[in-house]
Amino acid sequence: MTATTVHQPTHREALWELEDAFERGDLITIFGRCTVEYDGRAASSLDPGRRLLILKPDGTALVHTDENQKPVNWQPPGSEHHAAVRDGRLRVRSVRSSPDETLDVRFETVEQLSAMAVSGRRDLSVTGSEADLRNALLDRPALIEPGFEPLATERPTDAGPIDLFGRDSDGRPVVVELKRRRVGPSAASQLQRYVAAIEREEGDAAAVRGILVAPSVTDRARRLLAEHGLEFVAVEPPSDGSVAVSTATDNDADVVDDDTDDDTAASSTAESAGEGSN
Amino acid sequence: MTATTVHQPTHREALWELEDAFERGDLITIFGRCTVEYDGRAASSLDPGRRLLILKPDGTALVHTDENQKPVNWQPPGSEHHAAVRDGRLRVRSVRSSPDETLDVRFETVEQLSAMAVSGRRDLSVTGSEADLRNALLDRPALIEPGFEPLATERPTDAGPIDLFGRDSDGRPVVVELKRRRVGPSAASQLQRYVAAIEREEGDAAAVRGILVAPSVTDRARRLLAEHGLEFVAVEPPSDGSVAVSTATDNDADVVDDDTDDDTAASSTAESAGEGSN
């Protein structure tokens, strides 16, 4: 048996199980009615309610409710989990330093406590990152502009590292900022900041070009780019490592449907089951 | 009993439990050996391993391993959970559209499946946000500068909304950007962008001041501020709603220790239990 579970344990029984699970380095889930207090970089308080607490052997603590992807309260990896019975409650406290932070979960009742041996996240491979976009553009620099010659990636400047630096066919320095998704004002500012840094370096103002390469751009960002004489090149979002230019805002994505449901099946829709939020 | 659990169920048994739990709108945890495939905004693949899958009634799906705060794979709220038995495996698929995304978790074996009724995150109160800092400064605008007069918050401009806008004792427009923590280059760019927008509005270049208000600033950000004639005012990080100015980089935080462990207790340290990461 690789997963041990106790139902409606006494607080003392729960504490014993916690001790053993801490010792084994298990991932622990506790479900019950609890309050949550956090104090550290900010501070928060949560009234009694039924929630799921997850304790990881790396020091992570997560308090989840029935909605949202993010835990309602948490503690980062590297924290220390402590458990005790105080005032008739099971108290789980997760603490870390620098910064000093404490998460306090106090259970009135523990409905269930489980401990299980979980394996790490080996062999996760992701595609479609900004790095993939960069590599695709290094393979075919003409996608940015005919004659563009890449010289460096992550080129350091006084304002931070430039995604892609090179020269155009006229020999002018070109700062390229890559984004894997639609960009807003902050990306325009970022590019402008790098261009200004290179201009300061080169000492030859107004000769440095800046190109923002992304799937698309908001109106406001486009205006900000124009105000600073910066350019925009649209590329399809990186899917399988390849990229394509798109002259305007015309998107045509081929979707392959590989669904073949012909067996017993269950399904849950946010609208059909449970009380939908919003 | 508000939490139902089955241990080492057959896939068919697990499917029945899932159907019931979907119907009830429960929060579901499944622990077992599985593969994970994701395709959507990006794509990823995860080799077989023992992991914890969490399914929320709002459509959220989370795959957790033994380390890190973030799930190794996930699906956002609003997705639809589907379960089926295929090829001798329990397949849980979470799908959403716009953007089209699919998360596929295939269990070789299910060690445990639990379903529980969890309550929402009512009554979460947080303090120490940027909004708290803003309110404190509105109460005592002199903390920014003697004679500073706040005129608007979230004031719209062509470059985006300004945190705090006002005038100094000389009647000059002042753009204030607030940050709850130490700031880097991006905050300097953000402030610069807003100042430029106001200067364009006012038509009277160089008369607009920009002040970055934060606990501290990195060297590089400080230089970027100086290059654009922008200013920095240090405030203590917002703790209990009050703020204090600090003339330089001298931090003195009083820490109250309220720990009183005198009962049975268990504790887990990332270094002592389990295989520590890094």
Place this chain on the structure above:
DNA sequence: GCCTAGGTCCCGTAG
């Protein structure tokens, strides 16, 4: 739906 910015952002990487 899109846009904009905050976040106890988390996280990896480089210095």
Place this chain on the structure above:
DNA sequence: CTACGGGGCCTAGGC
């Protein structure tokens, strides 16, 4: 340790 920027960021608030 700090710094810097990416992220399938997520989430809230406007429009």
